[in-house]
Each structure stands twice: as C-alpha cells, then as structure tokens.
Amino acid sequence: MTSMAKRAQYTLEFKLEAVRLVKAGQSMAAVAATLGVVEQTLYNWVKADREGKLAGAGAKPVSPEQMELARLRAEVARLKMERDILKKLRGVLREGIDVKYAFIERNRRHWPVSVLCEVLEVSPSGYHQRRQRTAQDRPHRTRVSDDALLANIKAIHAQVKGEYGWPRMWKELLALGVRVGKERVRKLMAQHGIRARHKRKYIATTNSNHDLPVAPNLLERNFTATAPNQVWTSDITYLATAEGWVYLAVIIDLFSRQVVGWSMQPHMKAELVTDALRMAWFRRRPQAGVIVHSDRGSQYCSGLFRDTLKAYGMRSSMSRRGDCWDNAPTESLWGSLKVARMHGRHFATRRAAMDEVINWLGFYNARRLHSTLDYVSPMTFEKNWLAAQQGEAA
Template identity: 30%
Template sequence: MVLQSVEKLKKKYTITAILSALGVPRENYYRWCLQAINKPLSVEEKSIMELYKSTRYRNGHRKIKAMLKQNYNIELNLNTVQNLVQKHNLQCRIKPKRKWKSQGESIIIAPNLLNRDFTASKPNKKWVTDITYIQYGSTTKYLSTIMDLFNNEIVAYKLYDYQQTPLVIDTLKEALVVRNHLEGVIVLSDQGSVYTSYAYQACIKDNDLASSMSRRGNCWDSAVIESFHSNLKSEEFQYVKFNSLRNQDVTERVITYLNYYNEERIQEKLGYLTPVKYGVTAA
C-alpha cells in the first residue's frame, strides 16, 4: 500500500514528504522497493491483499484464513497467514472500548432470564435489543436494533432523531412483522427508561413475548449487542469525526453496514459463515 501511495503521489510531492506523512521510515520504503523488484507477489499474497481491501480492513488474520478457503480455495496455516499479513503491514481496525451508561429511572424491572446464555438452538428463541448513539451527522441519531442470538442476525432496526419509547416499540413491531408475529420469544434489554416503560412492557405482553433485563450497570449481561454496536462504529465510522457528515450520509452508511453485517461479515462463532448463510445452512 505504501509503494502504491508513493507511486501515485510522487509526481506531485517528494518521496520524503510522502513517507513523512505516512509515518514510514525511508529505510523501510527502499527495502520494500527492493523486495517488490526482486520478488513478485505470490497468488496467496495477492489474494490476502484483495480480501483486506474488499472487506475494508475489518477482519483479522483468522477470518482472512477462512475467507481464503471459501473464496479462493487456498488453504494456509494460520501462522503463515499472520506472517504474510504482517509482511505487508495489513492490520485489522481495533475496536475502541465503550463505557456502559444506564438510562433514566426504572419503572418495570423484568428478571434476567438469559443470565448471559447467548446461545439458542433455534431461530426466534432469544432476541437481544439495545440503543446506541450515532454522532457523526449534523445532529445525533439513535439506532435501535434487535438481534437473533441463534445466528447473531440483525432482525430489525430503527434510526430516529430521538431516544424515546416509540423508537424501541417500532423496532419491536418491525421484528414481529419480519418474523411473522412469533410468540414466546425472550427479548433481552437493559434497564433503560424506554425498556422499563409501561408502553414498551405492554407491547411485550400484548404480543406474548417474554421480557428479560440485564442487571443495572452490568454491560456483560448484554455483551453481544454491545459488541455489535461497537463493531458498527469502529468498522464503519472509525476515521470519521463527530458531526462531520450529512445526516443522509450517516443513514446510508448505517444501512450499508447492517446489510454487510448480515450478508457478508463472517463470524467465528458461526463457523466462519455470515449470519444469513448460517441461518440458511442450519435450516
């Protein structure tokens, strides 16, 4: 990537200036130039670089190893993949840690039925829901999602300009429509005021669902959905400053990532399949 960047920009800037902007020592650059001249890239190296580029550097070497087999029928030892990744300075984006915040006063508290058991033998047995802030547009938006713990698929979502009870009720109603108005599903949430509200709990009860809540101040009780929201921000918005995009662009990027997550992003838990493909295979 450094060699390509220098080749592209050297007509306009000096090599020293380009390397300084990239934070790359001159010694490394010229050593890479010699390597590029003396030894062409192997099929495996080209495939790894293509995978990193196509997935926007979202995956680590373990997932890249699985994708090499799936996409190119190339089987490499995990250490070999890691060495090739390090050789070409390819890195997965590191997810920033997120602090949990409780939301408002509680009205109706449901028991923690899941108790951190995030496995499900069938679809539509256990759902988990949460809200996250999206602060990259001109105004803050609030994303509400519902995930099926069978295959970690995002069943429904809503992106609103406010964090009020209709946001979570509308998300729940959409999930019921998508999954054909199921009954008896356990729906885990935190103890935020929107989830403990009478209106939301009435919606749960009227649709014959079972409400479950994580313990107050304990983000590990809903770690799966917390992790998903962290992935969304670190993978889709890592290099975006707060309040730097148009609201329309933010919405489009959220929708694009949700589709990517369900249909293209492989997961180790699912045997390196995507949520959608795992659901079809299991069915």
Template identity: 35%
Template sequence: MYAYIKNHLKDVSVKRACAYLGVSRSGYYKFLQHQPSNLELENSVLSDRIRTIFFAHKGRYGARRIQVELRQNHQLFVSRKRIGRLLCKQGLYTKGKRRKYLKQKSPIYFSANLVKQNFHVQRPNQLWFGDISYVPTQEGMLYCSVFIDCFTRKCVGFSIREHMRDNLVIESLEEALYREKPKKGLIIHTDQGSQYTGHRFYECSMIYHFIHSQSRKGNPYDNAVMESFYKSLKREVLPPKQYQTKAQARIELTDYLETYYNYQRIHSSLDYQTPVAFEQNHKFS
C-alpha cells in the first residue's frame, strides 16, 4: 500500500491517499525512511551474481551447479536453499525443471456467472472485466493486472508487480474505482483465479458495493473481452524476444496502458474510435 501511495503522489495528497487505503501517515513516512538491512544488501548483490551465472549458462544451471560456480569462481559459500529462494524470487527456473504444484484448494468465495457471454451494455461503468497476464523478462517474470470497461473498452485501472498475490489485483481495482467512481451495482467479471476468490477481493466487493461475476471453470470464452485485450497487448507491446530488464518492461507497458491504449488506439468494436473519444461521444447524465 505504501509503495502504491509513493507511485501515485502526483495524483493525490498523502493524507487523502492514506485515509482512502486505510493506512497511517506515520507508517508511510516510516516506509520512506526505511534503510535496507545488511542482509537485504547482501541478497541484492548475491541475486545479481546468481542471475549472471544463470543467463551465462542459458538457464541450464540450477541451484546445485550455481552453488559450485559461486564457490569455485567467486569464493562465495552460499547454501543451496538460499540460492533456490533467490532464483525463485527472480522468476528464474532451470530448463526442463519439473515444478511441483500443490493441489488447488476450492474457492473461498465463489460467484455465479452473471454475464453469460453477453458483452453488450448501455453505459460506462456498468460492467468491467479483469484478468492477470505474465510478462517475461531476462531478469525474471512480471505480472500485469488490468480492468477493462465493457462499454468503452477503456483500461480503467492496472498494476504491474513481480508477484501474483492478491495485492496485485487489489491495487489495480482500487485505482480503477478511484478514477471512475462508479455507482452501486457495477458488475466486475473475472475468472476463478485465487486472487479473485479470496477474502480480500470479497471484502472489496462489500466495501465498494460492486457485484462479482465469475467465468465457468476452464472456459476462456466467458472472459473473452480480456482474452482479446491481452492478445492485442502481447502482439503490440511485447518484443519478439524477452525484455532485457524489468524496468524496460514497466516503462513500455505503462506507456501503452496509460497513454496509447486509451487515447490513441482505435478499436473496431467502437466504430474505429479511441476509448476516450467513444466515451466523450456517449455522455450520460
């Protein structure tokens, strides 16, 4: 939350942002003054070394071989588990690695499919769609959460993070709600991902008075608006090869979502108008 406030100070005051997100101003200023510990600095340097070795061997070396490489060529004695944690934190996985997945738990809060592939609405902020997609980089994986208005096809909110926890979704949702200020009765349609079936997303639906709708399991057509959006984003933004850095990916994605997509990109479904122009031409009282 504090990082979100820091990144959006140009839009809102600290006092108002803290009150809106339910956090203290003293906690925010403490966050700004935080100095990294020796362990954090050590992990940062070690992560760079590990990433260099990983890409030097084109993703063929796992924690065991990287441990040997660090010991033999860098005189660094690091446990294999620590190396594994730092690899995982950067989204780096060895080629051919068999990842173990825990059996998915049943959703805590399940919502019915209220949309039923009916993507025709009469006004803005009546129906939103949301989803998450991954963005690979040579420094690891980024994850992008976006909410799209069904009527205008406008990107009403987004968030880009290095994790897929529910914070990713909550940040993009709260940004969208702050910008658009929809009336009660808004329907937000998502898939059955754990970020949307947990208690935090459910609590948001109670606080902000929106109605949650969910796709049927394993049916991408129920969320076709988002499937189409991410298909366009990946085709128009992502390079043929991975981004070199996460910073480069963030800049490109933010520019596309914040500036180009809403204000410059015309849509065939909007009679070849941009989302903002289409919204302005369909003002509602």
C-alpha cells in the first residue's frame, strides 16, 4: 500500500484558498471533492476562518459580535458571488431551454436547482418534469436526437469554457450516459462551429544562466510512472494583471498527472517553488526517493529548494538547457490552463487571476478528461488505481 494512506496535512495557503471557494458560493461537498479533502476537514477550516482562527494560534481573539458580523458579511458575499457567477452564464446559455436544462442537470450538485432555475429563467417544475420524462424514456430510446445531442454538447462546451475538442467531448458524453458515435459528435460540432480554443506559444519564465549546481536528467523524457509519488515534475508560469504579474508554480504527479502542489506569488523567488513543494509533501506524505524534475531555473537550483528536497529525501532531476520537451507534461498543463482560462482575459487584480487559476486547477484535477489517462480525470484515475490495489490485497 502506498504512503498516500497516511493522514495528509495542508499548508495555510491551501486552506485559505479552499475557504475562499466556499465563500464564493460553491458547496462544501463540491469544494471538498474538487480539492480532494474530507468534507468535515473543509467544514473545520471554514469554521476556523469565521472565528478568526484559521491563520493559527497567534490570531487575535474575536468577540461574539465580531464573529456574527463576519458570518453575516461572508454569507452576503457568498450569495452575491453565487448570483454573479450564475448570471455570467446567461450570455453563453441563450441557446434555448434544452441547453439550460442540460446545464442545470450537470450542475445541480454544485448549486441549488432553485437558484439555477431562477438565474436561467426556467421553471423548477418544468425542469423536474423534463428530468422525469427523460428518465422514463431512457430505457426505450435507441438514438438520441440531434437537437438533444447538440443541447448536451453546448452545455458541456459552456461549462468547460471551450476547452474540449470533439475527442474529449465524445468521451464526456459517454461518461454522462449519452451513447453516441464519435464521428457523429465530430460532424455535429463542425456543423455548428463548436471547436476547442487553439493553443498559443508562451515565453519561458525561468533563467538558467547562473553558476548554481545543476542536477542530472534522471528522466530522459520517460514520463511514465507505475504508482503515485514516484516522479513529480514542476515548473513556473506567469499571469498578467493590472496590478502586475502573478507567478504560479505547480508540482505534478506523473502517475496520474494530478497537480498535487502549487503556489502563487507576486514574485518568482526560490520561495515560490519551495512552497509548492511543501504543499505537495504535506498533502501526499510520500516515502523517501521521489524524483522531482524541473528545468534549470535558478529557483530550482537554489540552496533553499535543494535543502528542502534533501529534508524530504527527494532526488532532483533537471532538463537540458533550453529544452522544454524534457518537461513536456508540465508544459502541456500550461498550454491547457492558458488556452482554457487565461487567453484574452483581462484581470484587474492579482486576486481575480488567482481565483480563476484555483477554479481551473480544481476542474483539471477532479473533472477534466485527460487523454494520457484514457480520458478520465487525474483524481478518478488515481482513485480507480487505489481501488484496484485494495482489491488485489483483499
């Protein structure tokens, strides 16, 4: 059994972002599932935040009046944010009632059906009647109509914000129980101009022109792993906002392609990548020997990062100079993130950009179908593997 069974610990940054998602209007269950934490743990963080204790024992005591005021403000902010989020979807979903019903069906575990119906201007009773008729008709249906299929495609396309081309769209439909051929999906998407957003090239962020120690390339482009916590990869990217740059560092487990650690800062010092590594270690608690692969950036060659690797019993591996293909899985993640959520967007604040990144990382880990994993999400892939291991051990 892997060391993943050990109790995970979480950095303050991770806890604060989890609480922020709840305050933004997502349900406890949805946030817990997205971030891979126990719902009771998330509840404890939210409660501690309301009491002013999440930052640790050094927090100042809060009076009952202040606690109640904070709770009311958080509730008002949550309701306003929830309504704002849903209202943003109006322009995307003005495609008819079938698309709206399909969207509600896909999101009813994230937001109350009554709120979804209100914002999308449909009747809750009409939605439930349609759902009941669909359930009754499903055993007798041999072929979904083009209109119904298109409604599902448009709803998925809106929810993933144009990230899926026809192969992922087809797999997503199959996962939802819509039995349809891939060629039919491809033709219907092409006929209605529904396509994935195209990727663009981005500038490298790290600087390898330094005299710091460089680790050997232990991977040699072998990006396969037979179990979790064998090989992790890491990299840095940047996001533009009106307030200035935000730098994002991630740690990816190559086995499941899951983002197991991340950090966002207004700088790209060694603390940025070290904080991401710490988050990954606290969440996974791996045994010694994990390979951590990165480029030759000064952040990864720094004494702080090397000392942290040594303390965790990890081995450093680095790409050849200027060779992005030596870290292709992480480069692929950047392409997906920037195409899906960042390209063409303008963020007034760093906080707005960070919120969008956290939202996408949760979607990527929990729901995004990954072609390398035979079109299941990273969390699902790892969950299935763990279930198989437990079955063999029984």
